Amino acid sequence: MDRLKKTTIQDIADYTDISIGTIDRVIHNRGKVSRIKKEKIEEAIRVLDFNPNLLARTLVLGKQYVICSLLPEAMTPEHYWSLPKRGVEQGAQNYRDFGIELDSRTYSLFDESSFVENAKAILERNPEGVILAPLFERESTWFIRQLEKRKIPYVFIDARISGHKNLSYIGPDVKASGYIAGKLLDPLLADGDAILIVNMVKGIGNSAHTGTIERGFRDFFKTAEGKPRRKIGAITIPSMDEREVVRELTKYYLRNPGTGGVFVTNSNAHLISKYHTDHELDIRVIGFDLVQGNIAEMKKGTIDFIISQRPIYQGTQAVRSLFDFFVNKKMPTSIQYVPLDIIIKESMDFYIRCQG
Amino acid sequence: MDRLKKTTIQDIADYTDISIGTIDRVIHNRGKVSRIKKEKIEEAIRVLDFNPNLLARTLVLGKQYVICSLLPEAMTPEHYWSLPKRGVEQGAQNYRDFGIELDSRTYSLFDESSFVENAKAILERNPEGVILAPLFERESTWFIRQLEKRKIPYVFIDARISGHKNLSYIGPDVKASGYIAGKLLDPLLADGDAILIVNMVKGIGNSAHTGTIERGFRDFFKTAEGKPRRKIGAITIPSMDEREVVRELTKYYLRNPGTGGVFVTNSNAHLISKYHTDHELDIRVIGFDLVQGNIAEMKKGTIDFIISQRPIYQGTQAVRSLFDFFVNKKMPTSIQYVPLDIIIKESMDFYIRCQG
DNA sequence: AAGAAAAGTGTGTACGAACACACTTTTAAC
DNA sequence: GTTAAAAGTGTGTTCGTACACACTTTTCTT
Numbered sequence: 155m156d157r158l159k160k161t162t163i164q165d166i167a168d169y170t171d172i173s174i175g176t177i178d179r180v181i182h183n184r185g186k187v188s189r190i191k192k193e194k195i196e197e198a199i200r201v202l203d204f205n206p207n208l209l210a211r212t213l214v215l216g217k218q219y220v221i222c223s224l225l226p227e228a229m230t231p232e233h234y235w236s237l238p239k240r241g242v243e244q245g246a247q248n249y250r251d252f253g254i255e256l257d258s259r260t261y262s263l264f265d266e267s268s269f270v271e272n273a274k275a276i277l278e279r280n281p282e283g284v285i286l287a288p289l290f291e292r293e294s295t296w297f298i299r300q301l302e303k304r305k306i307p308y309v310f311i312d313a314r315i316s317g318h319k320n321l322s323y324i325g326p327d328v329k330a331s332g333y334i335a336g337k338l339l340d341p342l343l344a345d346g347d348a349i350l351i352v353n354m355v356k357g358i359g360n361s362a363h364t365g366t367i368e369r370g371f372r373d374f375f376k377t378a379e380g381k382p383r384r385k386i387g388a389i390t391i392p393s394m395d396e397r398e399v400v401r402e403l404t405k406y407y408l409r410n411p412g413t414g415g416v417f418v419t420n421s422n423a424h425l426i427s428k429y430h431t432d433h434e435l436d437i438r439v440i441g442f443d444l445v446q447g448n449i450a451e452m453k454k455g456t457i458d459f460i461i462s463q464r465p466i467y468q469g470t471q472a473v474r475s476l477f478d479f480f481v482n483k484k485m486p487t488s489i490q491y492v493p494l495d496i497i498i499k500e501s502m503d504f505y506i507r508c509q510g
Numbered sequence: 511m512d513r514l515k516k517t518t519i520q521d522i523a524d525y526t527d528i529s530i531g532t533i534d535r536v537i538h539n540r541g542k543v544s545r546i547k548k549e550k551i552e553e554a555i556r557v558l559d560f561n562p563n564l565l566a567r568t569l570v571l572g573k574q575y576v577i578c579s580l581l582p583e584a585m586t587p588e589h590y591w592s593l594p595k596r597g598v599e600q601g602a603q604n605y606r607d608f609g610i611e612l613d614s615r616t617y618s619l620f621d622e623s624s625f626v627e628n629a630k631a632i633l634e635r636n637p638e639g640v641i642l643a644p645l646f647e648r649e650s651t652w653f654i655r656q657l658e659k660r661k662i663p664y665v666f667i668d669a670r671i672s673g674h675k676n677l678s679y680i681g682p683d684v685k686a687s688g689y690i691a692g693k694l695l696d697p698l699l700a701d702g703d704a705i706l707i708v709n710m711v712k713g714i715g716n717s718a719h720t721g722t723i724e725r726g727f728r729d730f731f732k733t734a735e736g737k738p739r740r741k742i743g744a745i746t747i748p749s750m751d752e753r754e755v756v757r758e759l760t761k762y763y764l765r766n767p768g769t770g771g772v773f774v775t776n777s778n779a780h781l782i783s784k785y786h787t788d789h790e791l792d793i794r795v796i797g798f799d800l801v802q803g804n805i806a807e808m809k810k811g812t813i814d815f816i817i818s819q820r821p822i823y824q825g826t827q828a829v830r831s832l833f834d835f836f837v838n839k840k841m842p843t844s845i846q847y848v849p850l851d852i853i854i855k856e857s858m859d860f861y862i863r864c865q866g
Numbered sequence: 867a868a869g870a871a872a873a874g875t876g877t878g879t880a881c882g883a884a885c886a887c888a889c890t891t892t893t894a895a896c
Numbered sequence: 897g898t899t900a901a902a903a904g905t906g907t908g909t910t911c912g913t914a915c916a917c918a919c920t921t922t923t924c925t926t
Contacts, residue, residue: 159574160606162882173906178884186903209565209607210882213911218515250516251565327860334856341697493860496852500690504683504849518912529876534914542873566912569881873922884910892903 161202169198181206208252208481218253219480221246221473222276223285224269224297225311227260232446234421234465235260235287238312241469242285244509248470249477256473257281263356266293273297277304283476284308285469288315291362309475309486311468313363321479322486324471326463328363331494332370332419335440338459338496339415340374340381342438347414348385349375350406354422356394367419387413399425413437424448427456444497444505452499460502464492466509517558525554537562564608564837574609575836577602577829578632579641580625580653581667583616588802590777590821591616591643594668597825598641600865604826605833612829613637619712622649629653633660639832640664641825644671647718665831665842667824669719677835678842680827682819684719687850688726688775691796694815694852695771696730696737698794703770704741705731706762710778712750723775743769755781769793780804783812800853800861808855816858820848822865 163181167174172191179185180195187195198204228236239258246256257279261269269290276284277300284301286308288294298318301308307321314323339349351371353364368388375384387410391402403426407413415438418426423441428451430437440459441448451457475486497505519537523530528547535541536551543551554560584592595614602612613635617625625646632640633656640657642664644650654674657664663677670679695705707727709720724744731740743766747758759782763769771794772782779797784807786793796815797804807813831842853861 159572160882163884164882174883175885175906176904179905182884184885186905188904191904205606207569207607207882209569210911211884213563213565213569213913214882214884216515216911250561251563330856330860334854337854337856491860491863493851493864494857495849496854496857498690498693498852500686500693501850501852504686504847507847508849516912520912530913531876531915532874535875538914540915542875544874547874563912566881567914569883570912570914572881867926869925871922871924873920875918875920877916877918879916880914882911886907886909888905888907890903890905892901894901895899896897 160207161204162207163204165202166195166198166204169202170194212252212481216253218255219283219477220255220257220279220281221283221285221476222257222259222279222281223469223472224259224261224272224276225285225287226263226289227268234443234445237443237445237465238287238469241466241471242311242473243469244466245470245473249473252477252481254473254477261290263289266290269293269297273300277301280304281306282480285472285476286310287312289313291315307476307479309472311472312463312465320488322472322475322488322490324468324475324490325492326494327491328366329370329373330491331442331461331463332367332372333374334370334494334496335367335417335459335461336371336374338461339417339438339440340384342458343384343414345382346412348387348410348412350410350413350416351386351388352403352416352418352426353388353390354394354399354418354420354425355390355392356420364419371417371419385412394422394425396425400429403429407435415440418442421445421448423457423460424451427451427454431456444502449502449506452497452502455499458498460497462495462497462505464495468492516563517560518563519560521558522551522554522560525558526550568608568837572609574611575639575833576611576613576635576637577639577641577832578613578615578635578637579825579828580615580617580628580632581641581643582619582645583624590799590801593799593801593821594643594825597822597827598829599825600822601826601829605829608833608837610829610833617646619645622646625649625653629656633657636660637662638836641828641832642666643668645669647671663832663835665828667828668819668821676844678828678831678844678846680824680831680846681848682850683847684722685726685729686847687798687817687819688723688728689730690726690850690852691723691773691815691817692727692730694817695773695794695796696740698814699740699770701738702768704743704766704768706766706769706772707742707744708759708772708774708782709744709746710750710755710774710776710781711746711748712776720775727773727775741768750778750781752781756785759785763791771796774798777801777804779813779816780807783807783810787812800858805858805862808853808858811855814854816853818851818853818861820851824848 163174163177166177176187177195179187180192223242225239226235246254259272261272270293294315302319309321310323312325351368389406391399416426418441421443423439424447427439439457442461444462448460478484519530519533522533532543533551535543536548579598581595582591602610615628617628626649650671658675665677666679668681707724745762747755774782774797777799779795780803783795795813798817800816800818804816834840
């Protein structure tokens with residue numbers, strides 16, 4: 155059969171009657187080549203549509219790219235932070251044969267020193283690139299200064315610190331996520347219903363982050379045209395302990411009857427919806443992230459909407475961006491907002507199964 | 511530096527003092543190898559964690575895999591069918607160096623014979639795999655019979671025909687998409703509001719398909735607990751000509767005042783929302799697919815929800831499934847439902863930018 | 867016990883690109 | 897007009913794997 159293979163350097167050589175050595179020099183713009191031959195070769199490359207075979211190139215160069223990732227630790231396998239981690243690992247796996255080697259590290263959200271320790275170990279290792287979720291602002295700032303000093307490129311995922319020379323931020327538009335939550339929750343409520351915003355702070359909470367979400371959420375209700383203003387309350391629960399949650403919620407609801415909907419600004423909506431079930435309250439709930447707890451509650455119908463920020467994709471995309479930067483010298487887009495997936499009970503399964 | 515490379519066959523050879531030829535035979539379970547050496551090698555593979563380098567393997571085998579895709583033609587570049595096509599092409603591009611070669615063909619939705627012609631050309635070409643959107647049921651049935659006779663594996667994308675030996679279906683759960691549309695539309699409406707379902711049939715419409723969507727949609731309103739029943743009307747517009755649309759809609763609305771929401775079962779919601787704007791009607795609209803027309807209308811706020819079935823991803827995933835089947839002999843999951851993305855004005859941009 | 871068949875093993879070449887090296891031709895210097 | 901530097905060019909080896917081929921050893925057969 156024809157089965158026409160791709161054109162190779164040898165094809166260019168045959169076509170132009172020039173050795174592959176010279177062609178190689180033209181391709182890499184290295185060494186001396188006469189103008190005549192150079193033009194002839196460049197034409198042949200166009201005419202025969204030559205594209206260097208990345209496989210062969212990778213193989214012969216034999217370069218290894220070490221990527222270190224530093225993400226928060228998932229306290230349980232069902233915890234949110236296990237997802238970006240899985241994404242990063244999956245991404246590294248995809249590019250394994252291309253020389254990508256991953257050193258995946260985690261730090262405790264309750265312990266800045268664990269961050270610093272791992273950061274130091276990463277600097278020690280002198281990797282080709284770093285993937286960082288910068289939840290500790292002070293320590294992260296210090297870390298990326300060190301990276302910049304050593305000219306090690308890094309990308310942020312899931313969160314970011316402004317004003318630094320990171321290659322890219324891959325994560326949600328946080329403010330938009332709050333706004334969207336507001337827009338989705340509102341039509342589920344009756345006219346007079348009030349709203350409660352629940353911030354849960356576990357470990358060292360990223361307060362700037364939750365603040366932005368809340369602002370986005372309130373923005374919706376400010377800008378909504380023609381809608382009656384709603385009463386919006388907010389509480390901050392400084393723990394994830396169940397008893398603590400129960401106590402704080404009870405305190406609030408006793409003082410604020412008429413709450414029709416709750417917006418949970420992190421991945422713990424399931425704690426709130428469980429409370430509602432236990433106390434036979436008919437209150438709408440919207441929260442973030444397809445973690446195990448939320449999945450179960452959503453299935454029961456006690457959570458109405460989950461907004462997901464493609465945590466796995468964030469990880470794979472981070473690796474892909476670094477790889478493209480290493481191999482193709484392609485600067486990634488500096489802000490890569492992930493889609494904010496709006497998920498309901500009926501569409502949940504599709505998201506769980508599609509690990510894209 | 512350490513920069514420890516991956517273990518290679520040669521490493522296994524050094525470790526076991528056996529030649530790479532024998533090791534190769536163990537890996538491929540071919541030829542004769544003594545039990546002693548075989549076990550020694552298998553142990554070394556485990557201990558040293560050997561994984562064959564896919565790049566080197568691909569390079570030496572030099573096999574080309576021709577994939578033919580047969581999708582409906584996009585009449586304009588903004589048309590829905592340009593998206594799965596782009597996905598397929600992008601996917602093929604990704605695996606180009608691995609020997610994937612794409613022959614991308616389209617057929618007219620108005621002309622069965624164009625389907626048959628292209629199908630014949632594909633059979634002629636005798637490709638390693640086929641990607642098919644089987645919108646013409648009769649002709650598709652004939653085609654896949656031919657493929658089965660020739661033992662050419664094929665995957666369906668976007669639509670499917672049951673009872674055949676396709677490798678995989680990659681597309682939406684059509685019924686669920688209707689149900690979800692119902693669930694999203696309902697809370698946007700006032701209590702007494704009625705609903706209109708618009709089916710537009712262009713070319714040879716896949717009537718089974720739209721029927722299923724409509725059934726899913728109505729199912730929501732049947733099973734919705736505690737909700738007052740809504741009046742649900744439906745019209746079928748046998749054309750996409752604007753004047754035709756205007757006439758049919760006017761006819762309906764004149765007879766059915768009190769319609770608060772419209773569900774458009776294909777990608778032409780923008781035609782309906784434009785009508786509403788022109789006639790100063792305040793009616794909610796939900797439809798499918800992020801095509802140019804819908805994007806513009808959504809931006810104006812005249813469409814409330816778009817449900818997207820990841821058309822680009824469908825294409826890339828189809829190629830990936832075939833590639834995995836060719837190279838890793840991995841049978842794909844037989845039904846790969848894509849996530850049904852629920853998109854609103856505020857989340858639209860993220861989806862447009864993220865071509866994942 | 868000889869010889870053939872079967873079982874078991876190692877070597878060499880190929881894939882496509884990169885690069886070191888060696889080699890030839892041109893140019894410049896005096 | 898000789899020589900050296902600069903410019904220009906081709907060859908050979910390498911990466912990790914697959915496979916054809918050649919080769920050695922063991923096992924049957926009669």
